[in-house]
Amino acid sequence: MFTIDISPYLDNVGATTAGRTATGRLNVWNNSFAAENLPPGGSNVMVGGVPYVMPPFGGIDPDNIRCAGQYLELPGPGRAVDWLHLLATGERRVEDEIAVHFADGSVDFEPVRVSDFWAAPAAFGEVPAFETLMHYPAHTQFGVPASVWSQRVPVTRRLPLIGIGLPVNAALHVFAVTLQPPDGTRRPAAVSTAGTAPSTGAATSTAGEAQPAVPSTAGAR
Amino acid sequence: MTTTAAPAGTPAVRPRQARRAPSTFYRDPISCLQASFGSVVADAGHDPLAALGARWEFRYIPGDVRSEEFYFPEREPGDTAGSMMPYHPAHSTWFTPETAEPLEELAALIENGLAPIAAVDNYHLPFRPAYHDVHAAHLVLIYGVDPGRGLVWVADPMPPAFSGPIRAEDFLNAWGSANPADHQDAFFSDARIDRRHMLLRLGADWPADDPATLLAALRANHADLTADAHDDGQWTGVAGLRRFVEHVTRSAHAGDDDALKQVYTFGWSQQAGCSLHGELLRTRGRQWRCPALREAGRAVEAAAHAWTGLRVTAAHGWTRPAETTADLRRHGDRLAQRYETAASALTRAVTELT
Numbered sequence: 158m159f160t161i162d163i164s165p166y167l168d169n170v171g172a173t174t175a176g177r178t179a180t181g182r183l184n185v186w187n188n189s190f191a192a193e194n195l196p197p198g199g200s201n202v203m204v205g206g207v208p209y210v211m212p213p214f215g216g217i218d219p220d221n222i223r224c225a226g227q228y229l230e231l232p233g234p235g236r237a238v239d240w241l242h243l244l245a246t247g248e249r250r251v252e253d254e255i256a257v258h259f260a261d262g263s264v265d266f267e268p269v270r271v272s273d274f275w276a277a278p279a280a281f282g283e284v285p286a287f288e289t290l291m292h293y294p295a296h297t298q299f300g301v302p303a304s305v306w307s308q309r310v311p312v313t314r315r316l317p318l319i320g321i322g323l324p325v326n327a328a329l330h331v332f333a334v335t336l337q338p339p340d341g342t343r344r345p346a347a348v349s350t351a352g353t354a355p356s357t358g359a360a361t362s363t364a365g366e367a368q369p370a371v372p373s374t375a376g377a378r
Numbered sequence: 379m380t381t382t383a384a385p386a387g388t389p390a391v392r393p394r395q396a397r398r399a400p401s402t403f404y405r406d407p408i409s410c411l412q413a414s415f416g417s418v419v420a421d422a423g424h425d426p427l428a429a430l431g432a433r434w435e436f437r438y439i440p441g442d443v444r445s446e447e448f449y450f451p452e453r454e455p456g457d458t459a460g461s462m463m464p465y466h467p468a469h470s471t472w473f474t475p476e477t478a479e480p481l482e483e484l485a486a487l488i489e490n491g492l493a494p495i496a497a498v499d500n501y502h503l504p505f506r507p508a509y510h511d512v513h514a515a516h517l518v519l520i521y522g523v524d525p526g527r528g529l530v531w532v533a534d535p536m537p538p539a540f541s542g543p544i545r546a547e548d549f550l551n552a553w554g555s556a557n558p559a560d561h562q563d564a565f566f567s568d569a570r571i572d573r574r575h576m577l578l579r580l581g582a583d584w585p586a587d588d589p590a591t592l593l594a595a596l597r598a599n600h601a602d603l604t605a606d607a608h609d610d611g612q613w614t615g616v617a618g619l620r621r622f623v624e625h626v627t628r629s630a631h632a633g634d635d636d637a638l639k640q641v642y643t644f645g646w647s648q649q650a651g652c653s654l655h656g657e658l659l660r661t662r663g664r665q666w667r668c669p670a671l672r673e674a675g676r677a678v679e680a681a682a683h684a685w686t687g688l689r690v691t692a693a694h695g696w697t698r699p700a701e702t703t704a705d706l707r708r709h710g711d712r713l714a715q716r717y718e719t720a721a722s723a724l725t726r727a728v729t730e731l732t
Binding site: 184185186247248249250251252253270272273275276277280291293294295296298299300301325326327328 | 689
């Protein structure tokens, strides 16, 4: 699998520390995840067998993309992909479409379904990645779990993938993206259990570099 | 909404409590309104999903939206429950106290086996995340009053899901709050609470939870959803939804921030009902081995989820309405398309279920 560097597109603060919860902007009430319950920025984390690179969860720098039609252009001639994996969450349940762009100019719209972050189950069969305390602008809150999900999006066309068009949907937040190539070209990730599980979710820290990070080309459509 | 003076209770300084705490009914797409009604329905021994999910409609009443989490556009004015559950013997009425002992009035109701649903301002409730932070109109169930110890038993199915006693002083502050305008919550503040409470009354002739009963509901829902546009002061069906989307986008283009604020509030009533109906069809489709019913349920749920884009876009964009016009149009059109798709799926389900 190949992780994607989405750092040029991060534009929203979804996690905050207990000392500065007021900077959170995950939803209209400025709720946020508890950064203390999330892995450190830049670390590799496995969620349900999918590796992700963590964004900077610190409450200062943006840590997610609020979807507004950003186009994530992949470098080079493209690569065959079976699945897009998203570390994401929704401001309420989100059911939208991602545009999948191929080297020959064809484009497919594939469903992206992500559950609510606010005290909700996985409505679309996602893997729970992290569950943290809920941060409010002026306090931290027990009893209202905040969830990040690992969701997958199919790529059905057997052509090299060159780009991903995110939907125009302010309710969808993307924290990390990983591409899964067809089985024949899949490279197993080197998982280590040496790290500490970052949350009550299904995530596992990895100690080594499991896969190369693929930079995406900055630019929005 | 209309209110009626409650019958005076007999003042008595003694505790009155229900025999048990109310049940908890919760789904993430619903509001305190469906949660409160669902809890009462469950305590009466019925399935809340069957009652709250039977009706699926679109209804917008221009000029009627109030900035309360529990706002609902009523087909039967003053009867929120009858409007939400028209296929079941369920009716509700709002009351305001008529004596100087409002807690005694609630206590008398509890003593008579009723569960008053009180409107409150979250700002004054210690168990709500908004406590001493944000003003917002909300509903809770009241199931006990102890004047001697100055306690009121409150149940709130919405996360963080509280059930237990709080100080009567806190409850009275929440119940009597002016719920002033709060810049932190433009959607559920600025609506006086006025010590209102609602009683949900359920009849004995509760319909069966079977294919024939649901089939009748589906036929009625479909007829209303696909009816031609008409103008009787309410915008209904898919035609009404199309008109609503046009109204929202035109308002945004004209810079009408109030219209956008109302989208989030109003949309919750529609998203919640849509989601419960979809879940009902899906679960009964599995129970009754009816694939078309399951698919119709999922199509209705997809319509429910399309409310998210419209509501959240309006909520984030109400301070700069004109900039959101194109996005609101896109989400609104998708919402209407999903209603149409779901209505078609209902047709197939009706055929298979017949």
